[in-house]
Amino acid sequence: MRLGEGDARRLLAGARVARLATVTQGGRPHIVPVTFALNGDRIYSAVDAKPKTTRNLRRLANILANPQVAVLADSYSEDWAALWWVRADGRAAVLEEPGLMAGPLALLRERYPQYRQALPDGPVVAIEVERWTGWAASPPGSRSSG
Amino acid sequence: MRLGEGDARRLLAGARVARLATVTQGGRPHIVPVTFALNGDRIYSAVDAKPKTTRNLRRLANILANPQVAVLADSYSEDWAALWWVRADGRAAVLEEPGLMAGPLALLRERYPQYRQALPDGPVVAIEVERWTGWAASPPGSRSSG
Numbered sequence: 001m002r003l004g005e006g007d008a009r010r011l012l013a014g015a016r017v018a019r020l021a022t023v024t025q026g027g028r029p030h031i032v033p034v035t036f037a038l039n040g041d042r043i044y045s046a047v048d049a050k051p052k053t054t055r056n057l058r059r060l061a062n063i064l065a066n067p068q069v070a071v072l073a074d075s076y077s078e079d080w081a082a083l084w085w086v087r088a089d090g091r092a093a094v095l096e097e098p099g100l101m102a103g104p105l106a107l108l109r110e111r112y113p114q115y116r117q118a119l120p121d122g123p124v125v126a127i128e129v130e131r132w133t134g135w136a137a138s139p140p141g142s143r144s145s146g
Numbered sequence: 147m148r149l150g151e152g153d154a155r156r157l158l159a160g161a162r163v164a165r166l167a168t169v170t171q172g173g174r175p176h177i178v179p180v181t182f183a184l185n186g187d188r189i190y191s192a193v194d195a196k197p198k199t200t201r202n203l204r205r206l207a208n209i210l211a212n213p214q215v216a217v218l219a220d221s222y223s224e225d226w227a228a229l230w231w232v233r234a235d236g237r238a239a240v241l242e243e244p245g246l247m248a249g250p251l252a253l254l255r256e257r258y259p260q261y262r263q264a265l266p267d268g269p270v271v272a273i274e275v276e277r278w279t280g281w282a283a284s285p286p287g288s289r290s291s292g
Contacts, residue, residue, distance in 0.1 A: 016222055016224070017220065017222035019165050019177060019218055019220070021167045021175035021176070021177045021216075022175060023169050023173055023174070023175050026214075027169055027173065027212055027214060028169070028214040028216070028235065029167035029168060029169050029175050029176075029177075029214065029215060029216045030167070030175075030216060031165060031167045031175075031177065031216050031218040031233060032218070032231070032233075033218065033220040033222070033229075033231050066173055068172075068173060068174040068175065069175060070167075070174070070175045070176060070177050072165055072177040072178070072179070074163065074165070074179040076162055076163035076179070078162075078260075080260050083179075085178070085179050087177060087178075089174065114224075114226050
């Protein structure tokens, strides 16, 4: 069954990992797993790259050339009645200024205790979600997100 | 640490779910979770679509227009020393003839007991992997795949 926007957002909010898909200038898809924080219709993810190498990191180079991205979270179970997935399609921007990165990095640190030891240097990928899509094998109800 | 092709293939072979990324004609990435079977450098996945609707299923329409795809498997753990991911970049074809679908569907049924009840009608997405990429926070060694 298709999920509504509210269920889709709620399930993504509970997921610990998602996958970020971007497109290369040659039209090839690129995917990486990402930790992230969700704030309304914005998804934030951070990378650990020195300023000079930012444009060498594939996902960032892709976004700078084509801001269209997709983020997916899914939950696999051997009980296929429990399967679900959520996709957020949107436009991404690469934030490199400390003043713009501070808020997103604080959200990430709050969400992942692991970041309290060492926060990524940035930049931050900020995604404005334009469309929520989701599917679940059974009604979402009390399901926990994985 | 970067993983070699052998480790990458082995980790993907053990994963129960992966994500398939394709690109729309408008240059937007599209991702869906997929069950799959790996045979050497070929990855097979099946969908349940009536022949007339094949071209309406986004991933198939995308592949028919642009065969470049990426497949990702990853393992999340709150212990970030256990994180890993594997990506297979390649070219996909949509198989619709029963004679071509039989082998891949048999591999899928062997791998997933769930398919023994009801096998997808097809078509089959067949991906020829051209490049294996992988990363693990720690040496892969005895790690189990998720």
